[in-house]
Amino acid sequence: MSTIENQLVTVTVNGRTYERAVEPRKALSDFLREDLELTGTHVACEHGFCGVCNILLDGQTVRSCLLFAVQVDGASIETVESLAAPDGTLNALQQAFNDNAGLQCGYCTPGMLMTAKEYLDANPDGGTDDQIREAISGVLCRCTGYQQIVESIRAAASAGKGA
Amino acid sequence: MEIEQDPNASRIAGDTAPGDAGLRWIGKSINRVEDPRFLRGEGRYIDDITLPNMLHAAIKRSPHAHARIKSIDTSKAEALPGVVRVLTGQDVKEHANPLPSFSMNPGIQHDMIAIEKVRHYGECVAVVVAENRYIAEDACDLIEIEYEVLPAVLDPLKAREEGSPLVHEALGKNEAYSRTFSFGEVDKAFDEAARSVTVDLYWPRSTGMPMDTNGAIGDYDAGTGVLTIHANSMNFTYFLWLIAGTLKIPSAKLKIVPVVAGGSFGSKFFMHKVPTFAGWLSLMVGKPVKYIEDRVTHIVNNDHAGSDRRYKAELAFEDDGTFQALRIDCVDDYGAYLQFGVGTHGNALSQICGPYTIDHVEYSLAAVLTNKNQQGAYRGFGAEVSNWILERLVDHAAHDLGMDRVEIRRKNLIQADAFPYRTPTGNIYDSGNYPGVLDKVLADFDYDYWVKYRDDARKEGRHVGIGVVASQERSVFSSTEFWFWFDEPAFSPTSSPESASIQIEPTGQIVVTLHSQAMWGNSPETVVSQVIAEEFDVDPTSVVITYADSQHALPGTGPGGSRYTVMVSGAVAGAASQMKDKIKRIAANKLEAAEGDLEFRDGGVGVKGAPDKQLSLSDIAMMAYMFKLDLPPDMESGLATQWTYDHPLTTLPNADRSDLGMFYPFVGHAWHMAVVEVDPGTGRVEFLRYSAVHDAGTVVNPKTLNGQIIGGTVQGLGTAMLEEYIYDDQGRVLNENFEHYHLPSSMDVPTMTIGHQETPSPYTAYGIKGAGEGGRMLTPAIMSAAVEDALSPYGVRITSLPISAEQIVAWAAGD
Numbered sequence: 001m002s003t004i005e006n007q008l009v010t011v012t013v014n015g016r017t018y019e020r021a022v023e024p025r026k027a028l029s030d031f032l033r034e035d036l037e038l039t040g041t042h043v044a045c046e047h048g049f050c051g052v053c054n055i056l057l058d059g060q061t062v063r064s065c066l067l068f069a070v071q072v073d074g075a076s077i078e079t080v081e082s083l084a085a086p087d088g089t090l091n092a093l094q095q096a097f098n099d100n101a102g103l104q105c106g107y108c109t110p111g112m113l114m115t116a117k118e119y120l121d122a123n124p125d126g127g128t129d130d131q132i133r134e135a136i137s138g139v140l141c142r143c144t145g146y147q148q149i150v151e152s153i154r155a156a157a158s159a160g161k162g163a
Numbered sequence: 164m165e166i167e168q169d170p171n172a173s174r175i176a177g178d179t180a181p182g183d184a185g186l187r188w189i190g191k192s193i194n195r196v197e198d199p200r201f202l203r204g205e206g207r208y209i210d211d212i213t214l215p216n217m218l219h220a221a222i223k224r225s226p227h228a229h230a231r232i233k234s235i236d237t238s239k240a241e242a243l244p245g246v247v248r249v250l251t252g253q254d255v256k257e258h259a260n261p262l263p264s265f266s267m268n269p270g271i272q273h274d275m276i277a278i279e280k281v282r283h284y285g286e287c288v289a290v291v292v293a294e295n296r297y298i299a300e301d302a303c304d305l306i307e308i309e310y311e312v313l314p315a316v317l318d319p320l321k322a323r324e325e326g327s328p329l330v331h332e333a334l335g336k337n338e339a340y341s342r343t344f345s346f347g348e349v350d351k352a353f354d355e356a357a358r359s360v361t362v363d364l365y366w367p368r369s370t371g372m373p374m375d376t377n378g379a380i381g382d383y384d385a386g387t388g389v390l391t392i393h394a395n396s397m398n399f400t401y402f403l404w405l406i407a408g409t410l411k412i413p414s415a416k417l418k419i420v421p422v423v424a425g426g427s428f429g430s431k432f433f434m435h436k437v438p439t440f441a442g443w444l445s446l447m448v449g450k451p452v453k454y455i456e457d458r459v460t461h462i463v464n465n466d467h468a469g470s471d472r473r474y475k476a477e478l479a480f481e482d483d484g485t486f487q488a489l490r491i492d493c494v495d496d497y498g499a500y501l502q503f504g505v506g507t508h509g510n511a512l513s514q515i516c517g518p519y520t521i522d523h524v525e526y527s528l529a530a531v532l533t534n535k536n537q538q539g540a541y542r543g544f545g546a547e548v549s550n551w552i553l554e555r556l557v558d559h560a561a562h563d564l565g566m567d568r569v570e571i572r573r574k575n576l577i578q579a580d581a582f583p584y585r586t587p588t589g590n591i592y593d594s595g596n597y598p599g600v601l602d603k604v605l606a607d608f609d610y611d612y613w614v615k616y617r618d619d620a621r622k623e624g625r626h627v628g629i630g631v632v633a634s635q636e637r638s639v640f641s642s643t644e645f646w647f648w649f650d651e652p653a654f655s656p657t658s659s660p661e662s663a664s665i666q667i668e669p670t671g672q673i674v675v676t677l678h679s680q681a682m683w684g685n686s687p688e689t690v691v692s693q694v695i696a697e698e699f700d701v702d703p704t705s706v707v708i709t710y711a712d713s714q715h716a717l718p719g720t721g722p723g724g725s726r727y728t729v730m731v732s733g734a735v736a737g738a739a740s741q742m743k744d745k746i747k748r749i750a751a752n753k754l755e756a757a758e759g760d761l762e763f764r765d766g767g768v769g770v771k772g773a774p775d776k777q778l779s780l781s782d783i784a785m786m787a788y789m790f791k792l793d794l795p796p797d798m799e800s801g802l803a804t805q806w807t808y809d810h811p812l813t814t815l816p817n818a819d820r821s822d823l824g825m826f827y828p829f830v831g832h833a834w835h836m837a838v839v840e841v842d843p844g845t846g847r848v849e850f851l852r853y854s855a856v857h858d859a860g861t862v863v864n865p866k867t868l869n870g871q872i873i874g875g876t877v878q879g880l881g882t883a884m885l886e887e888y889i890y891d892d893q894g895r896v897l898n899e900n901f902e903h904y905h906l907p908s909s910m911d912v913p914t915m916t917i918g919h920q921e922t923p924s925p926y927t928a929y930g931i932k933g934a935g936e937g938g939r940m941l942t943p944a945i946m947s948a949a950v951e952d953a954l955s956p957y958g959v960r961i962t963s964l965p966i967s968a969e970q971i972v973a974w975a976a977g978d
Contacts, residue, residue, distance in 0.1 A: 023297070025297065026297075033210075033211075038204075039204070039207075039210075039211035040203070040204020040205065040206075041204070042208070042374070042375070042425070043210075044374040044375065044376075044425075044458065045458045045900065045901045046457060046458060047458060047900050047901060047902065049900070049901035049902050050374065052374055079204070080202075080204035081203070081204050083202075083203070084203045088199070088203060090199060090202055090203070094199075094202040094203070097198070098194050098195070098198045098202060099194060101195065101866045101867060101869070101870045103198060103201055104426075104684040104685075104686075104870055104871075104874060105373070105374070105375065105423075105426040105682075105683060105684030106198070106201025106202070106206050106423075106425065106684075107208065107373070107374040107375045107425025107426060108374050108425075109201055110204050113202070129914070133909040133910055134910065136909050137908045137909045138908075139909075140374065140901070140906050140908065141374070141909075142371075142372060142373055142426050142874075142878070142906065143426055143684045143870075143874045144870060144873065144874050144877075145873035145874045145875075145876060145877030145878075145907075145912055145915075145938075146877070146908075146909040146912055147873045147912070147914055148869070148870055148873065149909070150909070150914075
């Protein structure tokens, strides 16, 4: 097996710019978790089907397990660690999940939150329940049965309107 | 009937009587205290943990279901830069013992790595330890193995026949176990009943499939000889010496640290192989080793496939719909090993007649071994299967009689004045009001409206169907279900305790230590916080919760079998009672008041009716730690208590097993009603209405209980409509990833309404009953009933799961 040289990647994650030399084959999810120690992004299938590893890449959700780290050179990424205030105070979306039992084991939650953020950024009034269900249909949750996640996202939209 | 309680059974030590209406915090929908760290991405799951100098392991999986290993050449793998060690079955044979098993069958040996022969597709044949996971997986591809492929034993019926290839030669046959239990006069009841229905039913193999797979990190300290294993499972702290036995180390040198898990649903219930494996690898290489299943490995190698059962089931009944007797004959395909014996059938016998008055039951089981991944636990532990069987039989009886499906059920319900109710098997139902739950769901659902709606829709050519099902939810297992199958069991434990410790620090901070698995999607910390708030009148969010490692753990069984909320509440109530006794003695001494005049209020203790005579918990704790001379003269320093709470209501089976005893006695009850519309062209099933009412005794937290009900319901929906492991004719799993094994998505599921009735248990702390498996007990039955009703123009009778879209289209096309 031939050795391939590491490549330099410059990427902004949650507002901070990192420069790292990485193996070209390293998945973005592993890069975030291992090289940047941002373990909030989880992997569950490493196959692109469950959406648990969803992050925002230049504002759009992507499966971080399906990208190589070298592909995000120059890009801006947001992960679950970007949501709460520096003192740990939950943002409105996170608080809505807490208030409405939108999580149980919490493992899909980072992917679910980033997907919900993308949806609410585009649909600040929350849209219909069917639209919410469609928006999160690419993220699998095995605990909740989704109903309280839908309620959480709706509540976050309502909280946003009140603010 | 009267129940004689074993004088050795646990007494509830809390000050609050079951069902006490004066509860302040139990029953409130407080937000889960676990949530914030998970919402911030700070959950610290097993794969988030990194130890210094840690190595990574990946396994080489067998591509064959049944094969003899002729040779393994690891030289190329070992030569790959970054590879530290490659280990095979020979290393296991030399350095480890077989994995623990409760099957009590010496002919069925299970090893961490297959020795000489593989018995299922995906079984581990070698492991690579390397500097990172990428290299470990590369090296797995470089291992060269020569197999002699053997005929795969896949059909459990053929596996029982003489001359079948053997999964375990040492066993000498593939039928590991068979027995018939008979309760009452079954043959006579069938002979005398006016009618009976007989149905052949099939329940497919699926699995709990948590998003977070099973994982562990072994960390051997050569200096102290202590092996620390961080693992996302820790059930049965009193059986962990079995893991030390596999590893050939003294049990006192084994320390398992429980780590939160991203879901279990059974797949992490007494999960021993993965932690044992990680610990062994660390012992072998002398450095920390992380082993995390990837998704494919989890699917084909996790030891926790769900039930895979073929049934012949019969129900005898009268012309007016009165049930008389039940006869069930089951062949269960357990796969290659038998780690829990036939406990999943023992479980089913706790509520085999459901909520109905049936006095005569026969239950036959053949547990068969095949070349498939072995069964373990999956939410319901077999009782969800038997509920589907029973409800299918009831629907067939209603169809046979032309009787309404609600009315035939109502006619046979156990009445509210019959509790405690002894079922034919000997298990007890502690309390209930089943007609009350039915009335509540009928009112919420508006059954008559939907019957008319369905009938009108049918006239328009639409395929609308209604499902109505009931279920018991037995909670809090005792240990007898694992061995009452045997007349002379080799090992017959009767304990299933849970423990809690409370310490109040000098600052007044209450710290509770739990003694089994850390949170895995349930809400142990919220439950405990609410119980502590109840007992001490403190803010529940102020309570600090920690988890003991196995070296410090008191007896703990962990979550499973809908037991944890009941048992941990009892444990905390017991420790709180002792703590309150000590606090009262200190306060009475200091305040010169009688203990009986004291009450816990506002985060402290004070004299009733005297607002100024009060001490804070910090005042008390300061005295307990710093001011010995202020304590009552015979009292020692410190402010810590602990309580081990045993199963409060369990008895032994009798000698001839005509009475299995009380082994699963806190029994909840539920009804679900649903309306679906089926598109016969695409097979899509859409929900028009879904209503559920549950009675889980005293509700601790309605919001989290609703979450368990919805989640369980949707998991059952997956079983009913989507999920099934597909094996080809060589025994290979064809759907070993999420592309081909479909979990329900947000587009596949109903929006439910949920109601609660609260009939407290007379025997548990605060009257709580377990509820974690309830949802999954009902959906397979309700989907079968509703889709069958919708497709009644085609004369469809649903007798197997999953009810796939392809199947629906085929039925509609007349295939």
